[in-house]
Amino acid sequence: xxxxxxxxxxxxxxxxxxxxxxxxxxxxxxxxxxxxxxxxxxxxxxxxxxxxxxxxxxxxxxxxxxxxxxxxxxxxxxxxxxxxxxxxxxxxxxxxxxxxxxxxxxxxxxxxxxxxxxxxxxxxxxxxxxxxxxxxxxxxxxxxxxxxxxxxxxxxxxxxxxxxxxxxxxxxxxxxxxxxxxxxxxxxxxxxxxxxxxxxxxxxxxxxxxxxxxxxxxxxxxxxxxxxxxxxxxxxxxxxxxxxxxxxxxxxxxxxxx
Amino acid sequence: xxxxxxxxxxxxxxxxxxxxxxxxxxxxxxxxxxxxxxxxxxxxxxxxxxxxxxxxxxxxxxxxxxxxxxxxxxxxxxxxxxxxxxxxxxxxxxxxxxxxxxxxxxxxxxxxxxxxxxxxxxxxxxxxxxxxxxxxxxxxxxxxxxxxxxxxxxxxxxxxxxxxxxxxxxxxxxxxxxxxxxxxxxxxxxxxxxxxxxxxxxxxxxxxxxxxxxxxxxxxxxxxxxxxxxxxxxxxxxxxxxxxxxxxxxxxxxxxxxxxxxxxxxxxxxxxxx
Ligand SMILES: Nc1ncnc2c1ncn2[C@@H]1O[C@H](COP(=O)(O)OP(=O)(O)OP(=O)(O)O)[C@@H](O)[C@H]1O
Ligand SMILES: Nc1ncnc2c1ncn2[C@@H]1O[C@H](COP(=O)(O)OP(=O)(O)O)[C@@H](O)[C@H]1O
Ligand SMILES: [Mg+2]
Ligand SMILES: [Mg+2]
Ligand SMILES: [Zn+2]
Numbered sequence: 001x002x003x004x005x006x007x008x009x010x011x012x013x014x015x016x017x018x019x020x021x022x023x024x025x026x027x028x029x030x031x032x033x034x035x036x037x038x039x040x041x042x043x044x045x046x047x048x049x050x051x052x053x054x055x056x057x058x059x060x061x062x063x064x065x066x067x068x069x070x071x072x073x074x075x076x077x078x079x080x081x082x083x084x085x086x087x088x089x090x091x092x093x094x095x096x097x098x099x100x101x102x103x104x105x106x107x108x109x110x111x112x113x114x115x116x117x118x119x120x121x122x123x124x125x126x127x128x129x130x131x132x133x134x135x136x137x138x139x140x141x142x143x144x145x146x147x148x149x150x151x152x153x154x155x156x157x158x159x160x161x162x163x164x165x166x167x168x169x170x171x172x173x174x175x176x177x178x179x180x181x182x183x184x185x186x187x188x189x190x191x192x193x194x195x196x197x198x199x200x201x202x203x204x205x206x207x208x209x210x211x212x213x214x215x216x217x218x219x220x221x222x223x224x225x226x227x228x229x230x231x232x233x234x235x236x237x238x239x240x241x242x243x244x245x246x247x248x249x250x251x252x253x254x255x256x257x258x
Numbered sequence: 259x260x261x262x263x264x265x266x267x268x269x270x271x272x273x274x275x276x277x278x279x280x281x282x283x284x285x286x287x288x289x290x291x292x293x294x295x296x297x298x299x300x301x302x303x304x305x306x307x308x309x310x311x312x313x314x315x316x317x318x319x320x321x322x323x324x325x326x327x328x329x330x331x332x333x334x335x336x337x338x339x340x341x342x343x344x345x346x347x348x349x350x351x352x353x354x355x356x357x358x359x360x361x362x363x364x365x366x367x368x369x370x371x372x373x374x375x376x377x378x379x380x381x382x383x384x385x386x387x388x389x390x391x392x393x394x395x396x397x398x399x400x401x402x403x404x405x406x407x408x409x410x411x412x413x414x415x416x417x418x419x420x421x422x423x424x425x426x427x428x429x430x431x432x433x434x435x436x437x438x439x440x441x442x443x444x445x446x447x448x449x450x451x452x453x454x455x456x457x458x459x460x461x462x463x464x465x466x467x468x469x470x471x472x473x474x475x476x477x478x479x480x481x482x483x484x485x486x487x488x489x490x491x492x493x494x495x496x497x498x499x500x501x502x503x504x505x506x507x508x509x510x511x512x513x514x515x516x517x518x519x520x521x522x523x524x525x526x527x528x529x530x531x532x
Binding site for chain 1: 307309464468475493496497509510511513514517518520521522525526529
């Protein structure tokens with residue numbers, strides 16, 4: 001699904017006299033269709049930068065990111081901006097922090113990506129309610145402004161925004177860092193459901209429990225370089241297809257990925 | 259998605275010009291004024307395209323050439339050179355004859371000026387300003403004109419009972435709304451917005467920006483949005499170009515520009531906003 005080859009990213013800070021930060025150095029790995037690749041590493045090791053390069057909010061300075069889009073293979077490191085817009089339509093990206101837009105309610109923020117794809121407001125809002133409900137965001141907050149939310153509530157809005165378009169590839173940057181245990185389990189269950197539906201995922205987690213529960217393999221980054229991979233123990237090492245079904249949160253409304 | 263506007267090598271030199279104007283101005287030279295002949299290179303080599311339904315942002319400091327780009331496209335000023343193609347119009351818009359120029363401005367484009375006095379007759383009623391536009395595109399019946407004018411004003415959130423009042427007596431924010439209503443009257447495929455929230459207080463700015471977003475969604479019009487304020491552009495534009503000394507120094511997806519600015523000037527802009 002994705003093949004990252006010798007990816008480099010150097011930031012050049014002109015305001016600091018051209019100081020350079022080498023955030024990624026020759027990063028190479030691939031992710032199969034339907035696989036969940038976890039990413040781990042210390043703070044500053046380049047995890048977020050890696051996701052940003054794949055989504056192309058950062059412009060890689062070297063290497064390639066081959067992505068098998070539904071229209072054929074593209075190199076996210078090279079394609080022009082206008083093409084990026086098209087490819088992003090099939091990706092979801094949960095950023096490490098939500099950037100709430102002033103005066104836009106939680107429901108409208110979540111519905112927005114669908115509306116941008118031409119879905120009517122009523123349908124989009126209905127989908128948004130369904131997702132926020134699944135994520136356990138109290139309905140009293142749906143019509144208020146995420147600018148005022150707690151970090152965890154904002155993160156739920158952020159996750160719902162990424163899921164609502166039913167992406168083929170989901171990029172997750174610490175999606176559960178700000179959440180309490182119960183909310184984490186909800187998110188884990190939703191992500192597992194997405195995985196069963198065949199969604200490919202790359203997820204950064206500090207929380208080892210989440211990381212090893214969800215990931216088929218974990219990529220370890222250290223100072224911008226790949227230090228190695230680790231997998232689930234035992235036979236589920238390659239894909240997790242034979243895992244016993246995970247416990248489900250009861251009453252999980254009609255599934256998102258039917 | 260189809261291209262609505264395509265601009266190539268748009269250049270405007272104010273003054274007599276000399277063979278070295280372009281070479282002696284711009285980003286590297288740090289000025290837009292030719293040291294040899296004193297001409298002002300207001301914009302040079304500006305190229306971009308705007309897709310259907312897209313909002314393209316154009317940011318830069320005052321004097322960087324943003325308004326010049328819009329005015330050349332809208333045929334308010336004569337470009338020195340360049341190609342402008344607008345969907346549905348055969349050939350170079352900049353080379354159109356007088357008759358087609360009028361048609362282009364009346365039927366295909368809408369402009370909202372930084373200064374409401376340029377876009378409105380302040381001493382003609384709000385409804386009358388819009389009627390002028392409607393008459394140009396062939397409306398004849400008074401009833402139809404009033405209905406359409408009322409619906410445009412409603413769309414820009416001007417109380418219909420103010421339709422017969424003079425824009426001179428309106429607040430700045432209301433004047434901008436009337437300008438927007440007037441610019442939309444002919445159902446343009448391209449809307450050019452020049453610093454439309456300048457000089458308005460913050461809450462009114464916010465309302466106008468929301469309005470633009472709604473209008474874009476409802477009509478699917480393509481927009482070029484000029485502002486010196488990256489915060490405005492960031493809220494609305496899908497892609498953004500940064501101008502300095504008459505040149506585009508950087509362009510990209512707006513989130514990419516905010517997250518990973520490359521040019522020193524863009525880094526400065528982004529750092530001022532964060
Ligand atoms: N826009 C930028 N300009 C300059 N340097 C940057 C920029 N973004 C990231 N960096 C640098 O790149 C390196 C990698 O940052 P990144 O955000 O990828 O780390 P991370 O692994 O996600 O860390 P954390 O676990 O704290 O989120 C850091 O040294 C960071 O300071
Ligand atoms: N009619 C004109 N005659 C001479 N110089 C002009 C004229 N209009 C604009 N300029 C110059 O062209 C440059 C770009 O102006 P403008 O496009 O209005 O900038 P911006 O809109 O980015 O603030 C400025 O240096 C300005 O002084
Ligand atoms: Mg990070
Ligand atoms: Mg201007
Ligand atoms: Zn000169």
